[in-house]
Amino acid sequence: MTDIRAHLDALPGVDPRAPLLEVRDLHVEFRTRDGVARAVNGVDLRLNPGETLAVLGESGCGKSVTAQAIMGILDTPPGHVTRGEVRYRGVDLLRLPEADRRKVRANRIAMVFQDALSALNPVYTVGFQLAEQFRMHRGMSRKDAKQRAVELLDQVRIPDARRRVDDYPHQFSGGMRQRVMIAMALALDPEVLIADEPTTALDVTVQAQIMNLLAELQQQRGMGLMLITHDMGVVATVADRIAVMYAGKVVEEAPVHDIYARPAHAYTQALLESIPRLDLKGRPLNVIRGLPPALTDIPSGCAFHPRCTYAREICRLEPPPAYRIAPQRIASCHFVREVLGV
Amino acid sequence: MFRYIVRRLLQMVLTFFGATFIVYALMFANVDDPLQALAGDRPITDSQRAVLEARYHLDDGFFTQYWHYVSGLLTGDFGQSLTGRPISEMLAQAWPVTVRLALFAIVIAAVIAVGAGVLSGIRRGGAFDTATLVLTLLVLAMPIVVLAPLAQLVFGIQLGWFPPTATRDANLYELLLPALVLGTLVVATELRVTRTSVAENLRADYVRTARAKGLAPKRVIGVHVLRNSLIPVITLIGVDIGALMSGAVVTEGVFNIPGVGFNLLRGIRTEDGPLVVGFVSVLVIVFLVINLIVDLLYAALDPRIRYE
Ligand SMILES: Nc1ncnc2c1ncn2[C@@H]1O[C@H](COP(=O)(O)OP(=O)(O)OP(=O)(O)O)[C@@H](O)[C@H]1O
Ligand code: SF4
Ligand SMILES: [Mg+2]
Numbered sequence: 001m002t003d004i005r006a007h008l009d010a011l012p013g014v015d016p017r018a019p020l021l022e023v024r025d026l027h028v029e030f031r032t033r034d035g036v037a038r039a040v041n042g043v044d045l046r047l048n049p050g051e052t053l054a055v056l057g058e059s060g061c062g063k064s065v066t067a068q069a070i071m072g073i074l075d076t077p078p079g080h081v082t083r084g085e086v087r088y089r090g091v092d093l094l095r096l097p098e099a100d101r102r103k104v105r106a107n108r109i110a111m112v113f114q115d116a117l118s119a120l121n122p123v124y125t126v127g128f129q130l131a132e133q134f135r136m137h138r139g140m141s142r143k144d145a146k147q148r149a150v151e152l153l154d155q156v157r158i159p160d161a162r163r164r165v166d167d168y169p170h171q172f173s174g175g176m177r178q179r180v181m182i183a184m185a186l187a188l189d190p191e192v193l194i195a196d197e198p199t200t201a202l203d204v205t206v207q208a209q210i211m212n213l214l215a216e217l218q219q220q221r222g223m224g225l226m227l228i229t230h231d232m233g234v235v236a237t238v239a240d241r242i243a244v245m246y247a248g249k250v251v252e253e254a255p256v257h258d259i260y261a262r263p264a265h266a267y268t269q270a271l272l273e274s275i276p277r278l279d280l281k282g283r284p285l286n287v288i289r290g291l292p293p294a295l296t297d298i299p300s301g302c303a304f305h306p307r308c309t310y311a312r313e314i315c316r317l318e319p320p321p322a323y324r325i326a327p328q329r330i331a332s333c334h335f336v337r338e339v340l341g342v
Numbered sequence: 343m344f345r346y347i348v349r350r351l352l353q354m355v356l357t358f359f360g361a362t363f364i365v366y367a368l369m370f371a372n373v374d375d376p377l378q379a380l381a382g383d384r385p386i387t388d389s390q391r392a393v394l395e396a397r398y399h400l401d402d403g404f405f406t407q408y409w410h411y412v413s414g415l416l417t418g419d420f421g422q423s424l425t426g427r428p429i430s431e432m433l434a435q436a437w438p439v440t441v442r443l444a445l446f447a448i449v450i451a452a453v454i455a456v457g458a459g460v461l462s463g464i465r466r467g468g469a470f471d472t473a474t475l476v477l478t479l480l481v482l483a484m485p486i487v488v489l490a491p492l493a494q495l496v497f498g499i500q501l502g503w504f505p506p507t508a509t510r511d512a513n514l515y516e517l518l519l520p521a522l523v524l525g526t527l528v529v530a531t532e533l534r535v536t537r538t539s540v541a542e543n544l545r546a547d548y549v550r551t552a553r554a555k556g557l558a559p560k561r562v563i564g565v566h567v568l569r570n571s572l573i574p575v576i577t578l579i580g581v582d583i584g585a586l587m588s589g590a591v592v593t594e595g596v597f598n599i600p601g602v603g604f605n606l607l608r609g610i611r612t613e614d615g616p617l618v619v620g621f622v623s624v625l626v627i628v629f630l631v632i633n634l635i636v637d638l639l640y641a642a643l644d645p646r647i648r649y650e
Contacts, residue, residue, distance in 0.1 A: 073553045075545070105556035113554075118547040122646055123569050133555050168645040184555070 004103050004137055011100060015090030020224045021047040021070070021109070021192050026084035028062070028069050028248075030295075031077065037295040039065040041248035041303075042084070044322075047192060047224040052215075054235040054256070055228045056271070057245035058292050063228045066245075067194045070226075071111050072101050088192070106133055110190035112214075114197040116177040120169040126153075126180045127165035133187045152183040156213060175206035179213065186217060193218065194226045199234070207231075211238060232275050236260060241328070244268045247293050247303035254329040264323075264331035266310045266339050302334065310335045343641075350637070354630045359412070361626040362619065366408050369615040411619070420620040424612070429620040432605060437624070439510055440594070440601035443524065444586050446517055451525035451532060452579055456572070459536025463571070464563065466541050474537075478530040486589050490523050490596040507598040520597040527589040528582040535578050539571040546570070573644050580636025584629060 028040035040062045047053050055063050068074045070086050072093060086093045088108060093101055113119035121129060130152055131145035140148070146165065153161035156179040169177055178198060185193060195214060199207040215238050218225045229235060235242060235256065242259050244252045244267065252265035263269040270288045290307040293299055299306055305315040312334075320334045333339060386394075414421055420429035462471035497519055498506030504519040543549065544567055552562045591603035598604070602621060609617035641647045 071554055073550050102556045105554055111554045119551045121548040121566050170646050
């Protein structure tokens with residue numbers, strides 16, 4: 001059943017020169033009893049093969065929702081994509097019939113979730129859950145599919161894979177379980193991997209191992225990796241580019257070193273100043289004042305203005321446009337120059 | 343697992359002795375003169391009384407009597423009913439009838455509960471869900487002592503859709519109405535537990551993973567959600583067997599089905615102590631064994647459960 005791949009290659013609108021993944025003006029809202037929560041408000045992103053894009057931002061800024069919208073696995077209702085495009089090789093996935101969209105999932109775009117214990121089904125063996133994809137998408141027999149499952153567990157370096165394939169998720173340690181999760185995402189050789197805080201639920205010692213494994217597998221396969229994370233340390237070592245999100249928008253996007261050296265958005269700057277740094281040990285941290293906005297009531301103009309030290313009248317009145325300040329750098333702030341200090 | 347089963351068996355032995363002891367005590371404390379009860383209205387001579395007292399160990403203390411009785415039970419000797427029939431024979435005739443009725447009721451209730459529960463769990467707040475909500479409330483509010491004669495009157499006698507009574511070797515069609523009535527005792531809660539469980543599981547993270555794997559909704563629900571959702575339902579069905587046993591007493595009484603409940607009811611009415619204690623003892627054993635089986639099934643469904 002490699003015809004799934006042929007089928008996907010022949011989708012109307014496939015453009016080999018288009019970016020691997022491109023998100024434009026994505027809007028997602030959750031319609032709940034307490035009102036409409038605008039979780040994503042015009043996200044623009046782009047991912048190339050072999051590239052790692054880190055997505056950063058405070059809790060609740062819409063990182064996971066963006067990832068779910070790209071995958072097409074939003075909880076609907078209450079979640080709805082109200083505007084925008086998610087283009088995979090030029091094809092707008094949001095306009096694709098559900099049957100085709102389903103084939104894109106796992107085959108082309110796959111996802112690793114934060115907490116592997118809850119993300120894996122507790123009542124089936126990991127082997128069953130891995131093999132399932134080969135059976136459903138490739139039409140393999142149970143036996144062949146299980147063989148492939150063992151190979152996958154081997155690839156993510158789970159010791160004694162042949163025996164462990166029959167174990168249940170709760171029988172693995174946290175790190176091993178996240179390896180299973182990664183194996184599951186990589187099963188059908190996707191071109192895009194979205195990892196939503198893949199190490200947050202793990203011990204610090206295991207975190208580095210999992211990140212290294214992810215980075216290594218990405219290199220081997222030339223995948224585009226969208227890495228959602230809170231961990232600035234991880235970002236600095238593995239990411240090529242960073243997208244910083246605030247209140248459902250990407251407010252700054254830049255190559256990783258540029259952002260660390262000189263943030264162009266007031267929020268990015270505040271975020272960087274709020275991380276503990278060894279060279280500044282002993283000094284009080286600059287915590288960003290105030291709380292992230294309620295998504296049912298996002299401030300006018302620049303959503304960051306109630307908390308911003310640079311804010312002036314215009315910030316309250318007008319949403320800042322996206323300024324292209326270098327070939328690869330975009331920042332949406334009225335006072336980019338001031339923040340950059342030029 | 344083995345140790346777990348052994349421990350459960352030991353618990354079962356204790357429960358068995360406790361339960362039979364209580365029933366024995368209640369039944370015999372209730373009768374002023376068991377021999378007079380046995381003889382009915384006829385007078386008993388002193389010599390007859392002496393013979394009978396020796397046979398039933400009546401001159402012994404209560405504990406000794408109980409002991410004689412239980413050791414009889416354990417060797418398969420249930421004694422005689424006050425009507426003179428051996429109780430083991432009565433049991434052998436009554437049990438198959440009740441087992442068939444109860445199994446039929448369990449299956450009907452489970453099929454309806456799981457089927458409708460899954461559907462309303464998937465679309466909570468929809469028309470189907472609302473309709474089942476109203477129906478289950480209605481069923482819950484209706485006690486079986488009312489429902490059984492009512493169903494018999496309406497469907498059995500007035501409409502004539504079903505036979506109003508059933509014989510010992512009734513076919514499934516004859517048993518359908520009593521089984522439906524008996525099933526109403528448990529179907530509503532089973533349905534609502536299924537519904538809640540499905541709705542909860544649909545929101546679980548592993549469902550999102552299953553969808554991210556590009557699985558069709560049919561498979562996500564039929565394979566991933568269903569098995570997780572059924573875990574609490576299976577336990578409930580196990581617990582419900584107790585309710586069905588008590589419901590069977592009423593149902594069998596109303597529909598004249600000569601099963602365990604029917605006999606028990608008659609035994610209680612005629613103060614037939616040996617019969618009641620014998621039937622209850624076997625009920626207790628059956629109940630305990632079923633519970634053990636349900637627990638083991640539960641472990642098979644949910645691999646996280648490891649009995650120590
Ligand atoms: N299933 C849902 N139902 C209702 N609202 C939701 C749902 N999922 C997300 N939201 C809303 O979307 C907002 C953004 O959530 P999201 O999970 O994307 O945040 P995040 O950036 O991933 O945060 P974190 O770093 O904590 O994971 C949440 O604050 C919440 O209000
Ligand atoms: S636009 Fe204004 S409020 Fe927003 S970050 Fe820039 S300076 Fe601050
Ligand atoms: Mg998140």
